Amino acid sequence: xxxxxxxxxxxxxxxxxxxxxxxxxxxxxxxxxxxxxxxxxxxxxxxxxxxxxxxxxxxxxxxxxxxxxxxxxxxxxxxxxxxxxxxxxxxxxxxxxxxxxxxxxxxxxxxxxxxxxxxxxxxxxxxxxxxxxxxxxxxxxxxxxxxxxxxxxxxxxxxxxxxxxxxxxxxxxxxxxxxxxxxxxxxxxxxxxxxxxxxxxxxxxxxxxxxxxxxxxxxxxxxxxxxxxxxxxxxxxxxxxxxxxxxxxxxxxxxxxxxxxxxxxxxxxxxxxxxxxxxxxxxxxxxxxxxxxxxxxxxxxxxxxxxxxxxxxxxxxxxxxxxxxxxxxxxxxxxxxxxxxxxxxxxxxxxxxxxxxxxxxxxxxxxxxxxxxxxxxxxxxxxxxxxxxxxxxxxxxxxxxxxxxxxxxxxxxxxxxxxxxxxxxxxxxxxxxxxxxxxxxxxxxxxxxxxxxxxxxxxxxxxxxxxxxxxxxxxxxxxxxxxxxxxxxxxxxxxxxxxxxxxxxxxxxxxxxxxxxxxxxxxxxxxxxxxxxxxxxxxxxxxxxxxxxxxxxxxxxxxxxxxxxxxxxxxxxxxxxxxxxxxxxxxxxxxxxxxxxxxxxxxxxxxxxxxxxxxxxxxxxxxxxxxxxxxxxxxxxxxxxxxxxxxxxxxxxxxxxxxxxxxxxxxxxxxxxxxxxxxxxxxxxxxxxxxxxxxxxxxxxxxxxxxxxxxxxxxxxxxxxxxxxxxxxxxxxxxxxxxxxxxxxxxxxxxxxxxxxxxxxxxxxx
Numbered sequence: 052x053x054x055x056x057x058x059x060x061x062x063x064x065x066x067x068x069x070x071x072x073x074x075x076x077x078x079x080x081x082x083x084x085x086x087x088x089x090x091x092x093x094x095x096x097x098x099x100x101x102x103x104x105x106x107x108x109x110x111x112x113x114x115x116x117x118x119x120x121x122x123x124x125x126x127x128x129x130x131x132x133x134x135x136x137x138x139x140x141x142x143x144x145x146x147x148x149x150x151x152x153x154x155x156x157x158x159x160x161x162x163x164x165x166x167x168x169x170x171x172x173x174x175x176x177x178x179x180x181x182x183x184x185x186x187x188x189x190x191x192x193x194x195x196x197x198x199x200x201x202x203x204x205x206x207x208x209x210x211x212x213x214x215x216x217x218x219x220x221x222x223x224x225x226x227x228x229x230x231x232x233x234x235x236x237x238x239x240x241x242x243x244x245x246x247x248x249x250x251x252x253x254x255x256x257x258x259x260x261x262x263x264x265x266x267x268x269x270x271x272x273x274x275x276x277x278x279x280x281x282x283x284x285x286x287x288x289x290x291x292x293x294x295x296x297x298x299x300x301x302x303x304x305x306x307x308x309x310x311x312x313x314x315x316x317x318x319x320x321x322x323x324x325x326x327x328x329x330x331x332x333x334x335x336x337x338x339x340x341x342x343x344x345x346x347x348x349x350x351x352x353x354x355x356x357x358x359x360x361x362x363x364x365x366x367x368x369x370x371x372x373x374x375x376x377x378x379x380x381x382x383x384x385x386x387x388x389x390x391x392x393x394x395x396x397x398x399x400x401x402x403x404x405x406x407x408x409x410x411x412x413x414x415x416x417x418x419x420x421x422x423x424x425x426x427x428x429x430x431x432x433x434x435x436x437x438x439x440x441x442x443x444x445x446x447x448x449x450x451x452x453x454x455x456x457x458x459x460x461x462x463x464x465x466x467x468x469x470x471x472x473x474x475x476x477x478x479x480x481x482x483x484x485x486x487x488x489x490x491x492x493x494x495x496x497x498x499x500x501x502x503x504x505x506x507x508x509x510x511x512x513x514x515x516x517x518x519x520x521x522x523x524x525x526x527x528x529x530x531x532x533x534x535x536x537x538x539x540x541x542x543x544x545x546x547x548x549x550x551x552x553x554x555x556x557x558x559x560x561x562x563x564x565x566x567x568x569x570x571x572x573x574x575x576x577x578x579x580x581x582x583x584x585x586x587x588x589x590x591x592x593x594x595x596x597x598x599x600x601x602x603x604x605x606x607x608x609x610x611x612x613x614x615x616x617x618x619x620x621x622x623x624x625x626x627x628x629x630x631x632x633x634x635x636x637x638x639x640x641x642x643x644x645x646x647x648x649x650x651x652x653x654x655x656x657x658x659x660x661x662x663x664x665x666x667x668x669x670x671x672x673x674x675x676x677x678x679x680x681x682x683x684x685x686x687x688x689x690x691x692x693x694x695x696x697x698x699x700x701x702x703x704x705x706x707x708x709x710x711x712x713x714x715x716x717x718x719x720x721x722x723x724x725x726x727x728x729x730x731x732x733x734x735x736x737x738x739x740x741x742x743x744x745x746x747x748x749x750x751x752x753x754x755x756x757x758x759x760x761x762x763x764x765x766x767x768x769x770x771x772x773x774x775x776x777x778x779x780x781x782x783x784x785x786x787x788x789x790x791x792x793x794x795x796x797x798x799x800x801x802x803x804x805x806x807x808x809x810x811x812x813x814x815x816x817x
Contacts, residue, residue, distance in 0.1 A: 083197060083200075083201045084099070084197045086663070087111075087115060087197065087200070090114075090115075090661065090662065090663075091114065091120075092111055092114045092115045093111060093193065093196075093197075097193055098193065099192065099193050099194040099197070100192055100193070100194060101192060101193050102145050102190050102191065102192055102193075103145065103146055103190075103191050103192065103193055103195075103196055104142065104143055104144060104145055104146060105139045105141075105142040105143075105144060105145070105146040105150065106142040106143060107146075108146045108151055108154070108191065108196060109130055109133070109134070109142070109154065110126075111196055111200070112133075112154060112155070112158065112200075113126045113129060113130065115200050116155075116158050116200070116203065117129055117158075118562050118563065118564035118565070118578055118662075119563070119564065119565050120564075120565060120566045120567070120658070121565035121566045121567045121573045121574065121575075122565035122573050122575060124455075124456045124478065125478060125479060125563065125565055125575075128478065128479070132157065133153075133154045133157050133158060134154065138150075138153070145190045145191070146190070146191050147168070147187065147188045147189055147190055147191060148168075148172055148181060148185055148186070148187055148188070148189045148191060148195075149167075149168025149169065149171055149172050149187030149188060150168065151181075151191050151196075151199065152168070152171040152172045152174070152175035152180070152181055152187070153165070153168065153171040155175055155180055155199070155203055156171055156174055156175060158203075159178070159180075159203070159206065159207060161174070161178070167187075168187040168188070169187045171187075172187045178206045179202055179205065179206055180199060180202045180203050180206050181199065181202070182198070208585055211583055211584065211585055212583065213583070213584055213585055214583060215581060215582065215583050215584055215618050216557045216581075216582045216583050216616065217557060218616065218617070219553065219557065219613075219616050221613065221802055221805045221806045221809060222802055223550075223552050223553060224553075224609045224612060224613040224616075224805070225609060225613070225798070225801045225802045225805050226798055226802065227247040227250065227251075227252060227275075227798050228247075228530060228531070228549035228550055229246070229247075229547050229548055229549050229550065229551065230244045230245070230246045230255070230533070230546065230547035230549075231244060231245050231246075231252075231531065231533070231547065231549055232244055232245045232279070233511060233512070233521045233523075233533045233535075233546055233547070234279075234280065234281060234511075234512050234521065235281075235512045235513070235514055235519060235521060236256075236281050236284075237281055237283065239259065239514040239519050240258065240259050241256050241257065241258055241259055242256070242257050242258075242259060242521070242535070242546070243255065243256050243257075243268075243279065243281065243286060244257070244533075244546075244547070245276060245279070246265075248267060248270075249272045250797075250798045250799065251271050251272055251273070251274065251275050251276075251797075251798075252271075252275040252276050253267055253268075253269040253270065253271055253276055254267070254268050254269045254276055254279050254286055254288055254303065255267050255268065256268055256286070259519075259535075268286050268303040268304070269286070269288060269301075269303050269310060270310065271290060273292075273293070273790075274290050274291065274292070274293070274796065274797070275290075275796055275797075276288045276289070276290055277289045277290055277291065277298060280323070280326065282326055282334060282353055283331065283332070285302050285303065285304065285353055286302070286303045287300055287301070287302055287303075287313075287323070287334070287353060288300075288301050288303065289301070289321075289322075289323075291320075291792070292760075293760045293789075293790045293791065293792065294758050294760045294761065294790070294791045294792020294793065294794075294796060295760045295762055295792055296320060296713070296762050296763075296792060296793070297317075297318060297319060297320045298320050298321055298322065299312050299313070299314045299315065299316075299319075299321055300312075300313045300314050300321050300323065300336065300351070301313060302353050302354075311356065312356075313351060313353060313356045314336070314338065314340075314351070314356075314358075315356075316338075316340050318343065319338055319339055319340050319343075320338070320339060320715060321336055321337070321338045322336065322337050322338075322346075323335070323336055324336055324337050324348060324371060324373060325373045325377055327373075327377045328466075330377060332352055332353055332354050333350055333351065333352055333353070334350070334351050334353060335348060335349070335350055335351070335361065335373055335377060335379075336348070336349050336350075336351045336358075337349075337371065338358075339714070339715050342364070342366070343714040343715060344366070344714045344715060344717035344718070345364040345366055345367075345368065345715070345717070345718065346364060346368075346371075346715065347360060347361075347362060347363055347364045348360075348361040348362035348364075348371050348379055349361055361379055361398075362379045362382070362398075366718075367384050367385065367386065367718060368382045368383065368384055368385075368718075369383045369384070369385040369390070369718045369719070370382070370383035370415075370416075371383070372416045372417075372418075372419070372426070373419075374419040374423045375418075375419050375420075375421060375423050375466070376423065378397070378398050379398060380394060380395055380396070380397075380398070380419075380423075381393065381394055381405075381416050381419075381426065382402050383414075383415075383416070384402075385718055385719075386718075386721050387718060387719050387720055387721030387722035387723070387724075387725070388410045388721045388722060388725050389407070389408060389409055389410055390407075390408050390412075390413075390414070391404050391405070391406065391407045391408070392404075392405045392406040392407075392408075392414050392416060392428075393405055394444065405442075405446055406432065406442065406446055408432055410725065411634050411637070411638050412430075412431055412432050412433075412634070413429070413430065413431055413432075413437070414428050414429075414430045414432055415428055415429045415430070416428045417429065417462070417464065418464060418466065420441075420469055421466065421469035422469075424443065424444060425441050425442060425443050425444070426441070426442050426444075427439070427440070427441055427442075427451075427462075427464060427471075428440055428441075428442060429459060429462075430448075431458070431633070431634050432448075434634075435633040435634050435635050436453060436454065436455070436456075436457065436458050436459075436633045436634075437458035437459050437633075438450050438451075438452065438453035438459055439451045439452040439453070439459050439462050439471070439474055451471060451474075451486075452471065452474035452484060452486070454476040456478060457476050457477060457478055457631055457632060457633070458476070458630070458631050458632070458633060459474055459475070459476055460475050460476050460477045460481070460631065461474070461475045462474045462475065463475075463510070465487075465490075467515055468487070470486065470487060471486045471487075472485070472486060472487045472490045473485045473486060473487070473490070473491070473494070474486070477602075477604055477605075477631055478563075479563035479605060480504075480506035480563070480604075480605045481505075481506050481604070481605075482505065482506065483505055489517075490517070493517070493520075493538060494508075494510060497510075497520065497522055497534075497536050497543065500536075500543050501522075501524055501534070501543070503524050503526070506526075506605070507524055507525060507526040507529070508522065508523075508524055509522065509523050509524075509525070510522050511523050511533070517538070518537065518538045518539050519535070519536075519537060519538075520535070520536040520537075520538070521533065521534075521535060521546070522534050522535075522536055525606060525607055526555075526606065526607065527558075527559075527560060527561035527579070527605060527606060527607060527608075528555040528558040528559070528560070528607070528612075529555055529607060530548075530549040530550040530553065530607045530609075531548075531549035531550075531607070532545065532547070532548050532549070533545070533546040533547045533548075534546055557582060557616070558582065558612050558615075558616070559579050559580060559581055559582045559611075559612060559615035559616070560579065560580060560582075561577050561578070561579045561605055561606075561608075561611070562577065562578045562579070562580065563575070563576075563577060563605060564576050564577060564578045564658075566654065566655065566658040567654075568627075568647075568650060568651050568654050569650055569654055570647070570650075572627060572636070572639065572651070574624060574625065574626060574627075574651050574654070574655065575625045575632070576603065576622065576623050576624040576625050576655060577603055577605060577622075577623040578620065578621070578622055578623075578659070578664070579608075579611050579612075579614075579615050579620065579621040579623075580615070580620050580664075581615045581616070581617075581618050581619060581620065582615065582616075584618060586620070586662075586663075586664045587663055587664065588663065588664075588665075588666045589618070589619070589620040589664060589665060589666060589669075590618065590619050590620070590665075590666055590669035590670075590671070590816045590817065591619065591620045591621070591622060591656070591659055591664070591665035591666070591669065591670050591671070592614050592619045592620070592621050592622070592671045592672065592673055592812065593621075593622045593623075593624065593652060593655065593656050593670070593671070593672045593673075593685075594610070594611065594614075594621055594622065594623050594672075594673055594674060594678065595623075595624060595626070595652055595672070595674040595677070595678040595681035595682065596623065596624075596625070596629070596674070596677070596678055597674070597675050597676030597677045597678050597679075598628070598629070598630070598676070598677050599626070599628045599629065599640060599644075599648065599677040599681075600628060600629075600630055600637065600726075601629065601630055602625045602629040602630050602631045602632075603623040603624075603625055603629075610673075610805075611623070613805060613809070614673075614809075614812075617809060617812075617813065618817075619671075619812070619816075620659070620664055620665060622655055622656065622659055622665075624651060624652050624655040626640070626648050626651035626652055626655075627639040627640040627643065627647060627648055627651055628640020628641070628643065628648055628726070640726070641725065641726050642726070642727065642728050642733065642736060644680065644684070644705065644727060644728075644740050645680075645684040645687075645688060645739070645740030645741075645742075646740060648681070649681060649684050649685065649688060649689075652681055652685065653685070653689055653692065656670060656692060668694065669694060669816045669817075670692060670693050670694060670816075671693060671694060671695040671696065671697075671812055671815070671816050672685045672686070672693050672695075672696050672697075673696070673697040673699070673808070673812075674697075674698070674699065674701065675699035675700055675701065675794060676699075676700055676701065676702075676763070676764060676793065676794075677701075677702065678699070678701065679698040679699050679700055679701015679702065679764070680701045680702035680703070680742075681701075682696050682697065682698045682701055683696075683698050683701055683702075683703055683742035683749075683772060684740065684742055686742075686749050686750075686751035686753065687742040687745050687746075687748050687749055688745075688748070690748050690749060690750050690751060693751045694751065694752070694815055694816055695751065695752050695754075695811065695812050695815035695816050696751050696752070696753050696754070697753075697754045697755075697756070697808050697811065697812070698753065698754070698755045698756070698769070698772070699755075699756045699757075699794070699804075700756065700757055700758060700761055700763075700764050700768075700769070700793050700794055701755075701764065701768065701769070702764055702768050703741065703742050703743040703768050703769065703771050703772035704741045704742075704743040704744075704767075704768060704771055704772075705727060705728065705730075705737045705740065705741045706730050706737060706738075706741065707765065707767055707768065707771070708764065708765075708768060709723055709724075709727070709730055710730070711765040711767070712763070713762045713763065742772060743771045743772050743775055746772065746775035746776055746779065747779065749776060749781065750781075752782075752811075752815050753772075753776065753781075753783050753784070754783070754784040754785075754786075754807070754808060754811045755769050755772065755773055755783060755784065755785045755786070756769075756785075756786040756787075756788075756795075756804050756807075756808075757769035757770075757785075757786070757787050757788075758787075758788055758791030758792045758793060758794065758795065759787055759788065759789045759790075759791065760789075760790070760791060760792045761791075761792045761793045762792060762793065763792075763793045764793060766787070769785070769787075773785045784807070784811060786803075786804060786807060788800045
């Protein structure tokens, strides 16, 4: 290998000798160069003395310095952060040291007041990224790139002593949070919120001006309040019994002296359809009281509890929508695969087909326009991505908001203005597009006062005049903080911190990642690395999400932070069938449980191993619900990959899963058959991918946890796999809670479970 970083053209002009540090590091650089080749950062046939273009340097940097190895649009997003408008306009041209330094300083997040390329070089030299003694406009060779990247990695990890951080107790991660879910009363004079009482989340009300003590208006001792809202001067809240998910609606008087179960029907689950603004004492609810498999619409008097039938479900209606006057004029007819949005002009008329969808398509009506002449919806009809659209009452569609790379994840619609304020979408994090200049100005003003990124900020509630706002801040390392903002005084007041006992400085960063699956599909996900640990040869926990028709997102995750605090890297994979990435990606997971879905997870683990992040001898897997199934499938079908596994309310037998779904999921049964498999037509497939039938392959130590009242994944799912393994003499830890359902909601049970889980994982992976 030739020594020297100077081009032939510049050699005579630069009367300086080759820096000793570069000469001394060459042997080490050869090893590092080989690692770059092995990881696919640079081509194996690349010549170290070749000059590098801006395009090549950026691609090398994106591959080596980020975790985006598959997603072109994520690489483009990062590139746009590194290279701003007017810079590197010809990316085919050779890159020089100053331009490279500017990219590296931005990638490292230490840019300050640099203006010229010479400034960036000086900063990079000060950090040890660039060798000293060369001009800013000197072209860069591949040999330089190798040394620069190696130096960059050293600079990025210079403060890491590999000792980790102080251990935080399981109790501190898993106990009930502080005050949360703040809401304004309709008159804007009070704030309601949930807070801990008797180890359960209950509802409290506080005067807006802070006068007087908060008043507790609910007294639940057996179960957390699941949700609450204002109706006039009443608080309405939902609660189930021991995790059975049969949610009832309760009312509480303003002073909390009187609580009442408004829907006291055994085996019935209730939801609020509309609060009927402007209608005193009445709301619209859906309830499966007459037929356990479907939901009818009722008008409920919140003072007396009297219910009046409004709309009868003939057996195939999966959802309802009321217009702005509280009239039921939209119904979603579905056989679980194909659906039709039905419409009627008045409640006296029959429903008629409005919009038809094919398998895999969805049209989800959200609200009527103010004049009741249009409806707004989220739709992927005749397209791949879900978009925010408007339909007139002839079915003519107008696209209002979309993103070319991902589904629209949500919108904020102002019913008073009859206007979309912003739309949200999630790539690496949550991002927004604004449709109202005044609201955008207010949003960014409060965001600026809090000094956070848009992805960390949310407007939770505001009054009709938009002068009073409840806002919150949350991130990967901040559980949540609530604030009250008054635009008339420009005052921002802190209301609550969900976990003041957790120091964000000791919590771990969550990184967005992407890679290609073995069949070429782009898989996105998140990698959380333990604080003060180098990302090298770490014990890894892969944590598949539930659903599987859901997705992981960037943000605070108590489980992930607990594991990272104990020194584990945590990998979360949005495998095929995850939502958010379009219809094609979702459908790619159809009938792929234990097959290509599992391959995506396995490929993610292998990616982490290939990157040098994960120790192949210390890989564990933990998941809940479908994630529990993926855990069992992982240790069944790739038994040599995992050294420990934790299955939390997971599926072991797809036949019994399909046979025991809650009755009110009956309208979705065909969807399960389409996406998972039919118990008769696909009997061979479901037998092949149900872990319980292949328990003889399992040799990985296993810990199973289950709620006895789980209506989604019946306790029998866990019983079966535990029994099958114990018959073989395999020791399985099994925790069952009789007062829990699909996951442990009660504080004491959560704490016990996670203490046991950490002890189990540590015993096998450390």
